[in-house]
Amino acid sequence: MDGLVRAWVDGWVVSRGAAPPVREPWGFTVDVGLVDQVSRHVFDTLGDDVDEGAVRKVAGGVTGAGVWLKVFRDPAEVGPWLGEGWWIDPEPGSLMTVPLVAVAGGDVPPGYRVREWTVGGVTRVLVAAPDGSLAARGQVTPTGATAVFDRIETAPAYRRRGLGSVVMRRLQRVAATAGAETGVLAGTPAGRGLYESLGWRVEASLTSAKFLGAGVG
Structure with a gap:
């Protein structure tokens, strides 16, 4: 690309x-x-x-x-x-891309709370645990045909519960709705498995x- x-x-x-x-x-x-x-x-x-x-x-x-x-x-x-x-x-790390479509999903498990907001062109998604602590988060910045996904994080105590997928699907929907056609991120080795499971491809x-x-x- x-x-x-x-x-x-x-x-x-x-x-x-x-x-x-x-x-x-x-x-x-x-x-x-x-x-x-x-x-x-x-x-x-x-x-x-x-x-x-x-x-x-x-x-x-x-x-x-x-x-x-x-x-x-x-x-x-x-x-x-x-x-x-x-x-x-x-x-x-890995530079990764994905074709953007408004995917379904993004619902949180019972007891969790999700909030989404946009400030200065950056949309953030927060998933709070039942006790109010941070469970997962991420943000996306559409800039025309591409959208950069950033600061994707799941707290250690809440990993392997599908919360990272919740965040990514919501961000992907935001980016696709904004007209972006390709998602881009620079991911860590720890996050690569999640991204690949959602269709992302390593470019370098x-x-x-x-x-x-x-x-x-």
Whole structure:
């Protein structure tokens, strides 16, 4: 899918309230403004098309702690390209897509409460447990033909009860109703099984790396 990374970045910055992406020769720079994530450099190619030289150059130019790299290739391959001071998540994430249709479902079990609201172009779904604690959550940002799914989470005590599917189905319905045709997300290994069970497909592995500072690691 052409423009897949750009679609993910455009939706992610709205979802997280980050600065608009700055176009770079190799991808995008996004200012996030958090202590543990000041900014992120996102490369816009996938798999074998990722330019090792570009990754090495960008990583070598980072001097401040809290800068992240997002590279759509396996960490085992990307890791050796990064120098001292980089922490690399050893488990590869996944860039995934799904054709969007207004799927049925999304009802919560008896005793649970679900709430859905939209602010600033981002729709959030919350599932509260019978005692009022967080059971599951997620959010989606439609941006035209694509919609970015983000912050999908089920609390450990409430996993394997179908609540993640409830959240995803509701978000998918929101996105399809808004006119989006393709869903996009960057998922963790823990979430991949849920997404694949709902028809999502892996487009590329994802390496997440964070600069801890010169002389660290």
